[in-house]
Amino acid sequence: MEPVASGSIVTLRDVAAASGVSISTASRALDERTASRSAAAAHVRKVAEELGYRRNSFASGLRRGETRTLGVLVPRLSDTVMALMFEELERAASSRGYFAMVATSGDDPNDERRAAETLLDRNVDGLILATARLDDELPRRLRERKVAHALVLRTDGVSPSALGDDEVGGYLAVRHLIDLGHSDIAVVTGPTFTSTGIARMAGARRALAEAHLDAREEWIITGGYGIENGFSAGEELLGRESRPTAIFAANDNIAMGIMAAAHRHELKIGADLALVGYNDTPLAARLPTPLTSVHVPLDQIARTAIDLIVEPGAEPQVRMSMPSLIPRESSGAPLVHGGGK
Amino acid sequence: MEPVASGSIVTLRDVAAASGVSISTASRALDERTASRSAAAAHVRKVAEELGYRRNSFASGLRRGETRTLGVLVPRLSDTVMALMFEELERAASSRGYFAMVATSGDDPNDERRAAETLLDRNVDGLILATARLDDELPRRLRERKVAHALVLRTDGVSPSALGDDEVGGYLAVRHLIDLGHSDIAVVTGPTFTSTGIARMAGARRALAEAHLDAREEWIITGGYGIENGFSAGEELLGRESRPTAIFAANDNIAMGIMAAAHRHELKIGADLALVGYNDTPLAARLPTPLTSVHVPLDQIARTAIDLIVEPGAEPQVRMSMPSLIPRESSGAPLVHGGGK
């Protein structure tokens, strides 16, 4: 295969020659890290521009040892939350002069390790892990190898992490349902190997306890984060004669699945069944019955994560952002018990 | 910032020394392109493995001139279709020994150009463009600069392209509605600056013409590909006293928006209004009323695109994959006219 810029390979030597200076002067003039102000430097930059000079990233990287590139590891990009997270990371990285490079790792720890190696082989300056498993070995290994890294959307309590406060988010969601007058509340949460699943559940339980409501264990369902998990949980909850009047779903996918199950049981979301999701996916606001959801400030989390890598410091290495509840039509007061605040 | 592998930088020299051979022998032994068979080579590989040697991609790239990396340009990854497309490209690239690197370019041609430069600066061996605009200058420029590239999901008729046959897809969708007995059919399509929008519309018109149905121009709506566009189109179509009994939406987002509008007008999708989407997004099958949609073989398109770059040949440079219609509950026979096939 042809090198990509075949034909037009303008090198630093060319720029130096055309500018009438030495190569190293040209190099310095074009060094974006030190704003060299001299008139000669300006001239070099002009010449470089005219010649269409582009620094060879290999040679530069080989010499400098850094790439201003961060690697991002996500399980999959077809998960909207992951896609949004990456877009924000890309933006935050860019604003600090970094480029973000993604690799998808699926759910298998081996694939994850391989993907991490792939990124490291490309000399990324650091790694951002958006993969979810709590029992993941990778952060520990990265610490041992002293690879700069940060976790996003979850934490293992040790590696630098940027995430939303999921416990508070879970609390807000269930508290909202309680405030609407509900007391028959079910919770459908994610896998137990994710910190998000655990924390959101904990917050939900705190809200229930605070209102002196028992958490009925048959109304607490733990499963995956996919729509189909929400659907089967919904079938289970809504198929019984005694069903909850409100459900907190630990993400919007689960909520979507519950919506489908509710539809099958001819329950109207908002009227017959109050529903709260999590993540405030763009879709949530635009559903036939707009979904109440807990908003997570992904932009802020992204900036924090980039900072944790780019400016490692002594400050708290686990930084939480506050989620907020966005009420929409999917959550109304219960019909029967006649509550409403 | 620390170089990422600080402390454990095993170089080719180390491997050579530990193996008792020269650097160049070690280099050859580890060259993945030529399966070097000698016993000494095997020994070198074993030593390299043990030492945890990893080739320095900068030095290698500097010398070889190629990176086995392809750059992918998408407008945004939060668009599920784009995310799926990238995942498939990543997979197809990987199976051919390439790594896929993505950059998002938004909708602005300038940003697109910048993003392309960013990828080229990283010495990608080729570029895959999933950006949509027909009036885009980039492909032409890439041809002029002789940059290996391919377009996916659309074509300009000149640059190598891999895409679904959108005209056929549009035809299949509307033909399906006609076969169900509908004659009052509306079409909501994407922007006119996208080849997908134009071709899907053309296919729809062909199906209508073939069935001797007039395309009522007030039932032909052109807009964006977002949910909100679908919603406003739905409001427009369903708000009038004379409304269509079936709608073909040129993507699943538009269909979702129409679903929301139908809900507002208390029309039941499937019974009161038949609806067909496009792309067969994972969500489509899992909606409360599962959405009939035109499936596009993204995996095949991805493989084709990679091939077009990796093995450029004289074969047709614009290659189309066949879409297929996936019927679901959202499309039923019309109520009033009592059709049914």
Add this chain to the structure above:
DNA sequence: CTGTTAGCGCGTTCAA
């Protein structure tokens, strides 16, 4: 601020 010099790690000559 400038130019000279050295070398990053690797792949590929070339001669043995």
Add this chain to the structure above:
DNA sequence: TTGAACGCGCTAACAG
């Protein structure tokens, strides 16, 4: 098949 030598393009250390 092997090893010695060279240089890819750039940046950093050094001296002026």
